[in-house]
Amino acid sequence: DQDIQQDFAMDVDKGETSTRQASSSTFHMKIIAGKEGNYTRVPNLSTQDYCIKIGLTLYKVQQSIYLLDFQKMTGDAFSFMTLCANIITELKTLSAASKQQQMLAQQAAQQQQQQQMAAQYSSQMPK
Numbered sequence: 001d002q003d004i005q006q007d008f009a010m011d012v013d014k015g016e017t018s019t020r021q022a023s024s025s026t027f028h029m030k031i032i033a034g035k036e037g038n039y040t041r042v043p044n045l046s047t048q049d050y051c052i053k054i055g056l057t058l059y060k061v062q063q064s065i066y067l068l069d070f071q072k073m074t075g076d077a078f079s080f081m082t083l084c085a086n087i088i089t090e091l092k093t094l095s096a097a098s099k100q101q102q103m104l105a106q107q108a109a110q111q112q113q114q115q116q117m118a119a120q121y122s123s124q125m126p127k
Helices: 077-124
Strands: 004-011 016-023 030-033 038-041 053-062 065-074
Touching (some): 053 077
Antiparallel strands (some): 004 016, 030 038, 053 065
């Protein structure tokens, strides 16, 4: 059966490590959460059934300055924060690449302007 896979798991109650057969649809990691230390079920994030829904709102704060508002619609908080961090990282990378392209274009324009000025200067020199 393709749903059955070999998992390496730690028995939380006994503190023992064992290898066991588990169905991917029924095996879920448990964590201890809250002040009382109750077990909380963590969803299996590697399945196609798991999804997280977020809302994004983009505000223009000033000229060339924007604010992106993230809102969690469905899903767990950890996955939401991870997704937000990935989006922010990607936006920073794109922003840095865009700034670098603008700088290179500006440098190329300055070099072209200097070459044109040099050509004009050399054409005006008496021979």
